[in-house]
Amino acid sequence: MTQPPKKRRWLKWAERILLLLLLVVGIALVFSSQLEGYWIQWQSHQKVTNISQQEVKRGETKNANYNYQNVQAVSENAVLESEKARKTDAIGSIQIPDLDINLPIFKGLNSENLTIGAGTMKPGQKLGEGNYALAGHHMQNPKILFSPLAKAKKGQIVTIKAGKQTARYRITKIKVVPETDVSVINDVPGKKLLTLVTCASGNPGETRRLIVTGELIK
Structure with missing residues (x-):
């Protein structure tokens, strides 16, 4: 039995719509990591270019977690987490021009904040004193967050800003250690x-840590 013309037309339109949806989903899956990278990069840029001294003061007064074992990898909820992070008070910024790194710094190690910036690793850290330690994510996208550190070289300059303070460091040592070496x-x-x-590396389950050390020059 042949189908009525109207039903055949409806089925053809349904097939076309289904194919279009499958095409859109396929493209989204292929480019999802790239889109995620662009989004994180944009959120990070928006945050780091609008850090005020008042914000830094607020950020410094907040309690923070320093247990690096609780930090989770960037998840499929990165879009929502990065949006929350952008609304969180930062305490400064880190710039490495040679590596195109320009990120906000947050107090402590919070999984949401680390989707768009770096976090301090010890309580009571003071810029220009002791060993100022920062942690950040290494993504499969080599251009975002701390991923460019894979190309760090001795002699490159790192600038840390926190309110009215600015400290410049020169990279002197680069090494890889086990994750247990704190x-x-x-x-x-x-x-x-x-x-x-x-x-x-940006590979899931990576257990080694890349350590880039600099010494204060100003």
């Missing part, structure tokens, strides 16, 4: 250091 963030007598910590 001694890298300890203070060193007589040294004024900066330590940047991220995963050694």
